[in-house]
Amino acid sequence: xxxxxxxxxxxxxxxxxxxxxxxxxxxxxxxxxxxxxxxxxxxxxxxxxxxxxxxxxxxxxxxxxxxxxxxxxxxxxxxxxxxxxxxxxxxxxxxxxxxxxxxxxxxxxxxx
Amino acid sequence: xxxxxxxxxxxxxxxxxxxxxxxxxxxxxxxxxxxxxxxxxxxxxxxxxxxxxxxxxxxxxxxxxxxxxxxxxxxxxxxxxxxxxxxxxxxxxxxxxxxxxxxxxxxxxxxxx
Numbered sequence: 001x002x003x004x005x006x007x008x009x010x011x012x013x014x015x016x017x018x019x020x021x022x023x024x025x026x027x028x029x030x031x032x033x034x035x036x037x038x039x040x041x042x043x044x045x046x047x048x049x050x051x052x053x054x055x056x057x058x059x060x061x062x063x064x065x066x067x068x069x070x071x072x073x074x075x076x077x078x079x080x081x082x083x084x085x086x087x088x089x090x091x092x093x094x095x096x097x098x099x100x101x102x103x104x105x106x107x108x109x110x111x112x
Numbered sequence: 113x114x115x116x117x118x119x120x121x122x123x124x125x126x127x128x129x130x131x132x133x134x135x136x137x138x139x140x141x142x143x144x145x146x147x148x149x150x151x152x153x154x155x156x157x158x159x160x161x162x163x164x165x166x167x168x169x170x171x172x173x174x175x176x177x178x179x180x181x182x183x184x185x186x187x188x189x190x191x192x193x194x195x196x197x198x199x200x201x202x203x204x205x206x207x208x209x210x211x212x213x214x215x216x217x218x219x220x221x222x223x224x225x
Contacts, residue, residue, distance in 0.1 A: 008152050008153065008154075031211065032211035034213050034214075036216075041200075041219070041221075042218055042219065043118075043202055043204075043216035043217050043218045043219050044155075044202070044216045045216070046213045046215070049213055051211060089154065089155065091214070093211055097162060097208065099143075099145055099157055099160050099170070100206075100214055102147075102154055102155045103154065104153075104154045105153075105154045105155075107152075
């Protein structure tokens, strides 16, 4: 289930189940979105991206969905594995020459 | 191999001392960024630079300073004015003005002793 802890919200899933991590973004003019995975003690790694002219993009075991109407982004991980345990961040590229804006992050915990 | 390198991986600082964190990239990226991450929390932008010899403050610039004398390098100095410097520091880079992902270094964990 999903719970909000003192800091990052945590999503716990059974190994083999599908995971869905959600992200709300703030700027309706944002045109590019990225999902990152951060393992403990390491820097974030790129997982998948999507441009605003798309509403779905698939990678290997991952799918990103973009709903511009409600400014919502989700990351779906199929057949979740213990190695998927990490913190996942969404990032949005806002108009103008500004840095990527990162979401708060969600900790995914996979139960073997 | 192309990438972004942070050093050192671990750094200890006495209270009242300045310390400089290194960030080097060979990706030919124009833009570089410094983020701070506290335990169990997200990324907060300290400073960023979109071109050599120019940089801008992020959300939490107080107590930090940067320089961008070379395209490849964007060092961050944590000064004694930063009251709570213990954190995980991440450097990133990307192509300025393009819709491309930012590449991150592996981070430097700074501890004040």
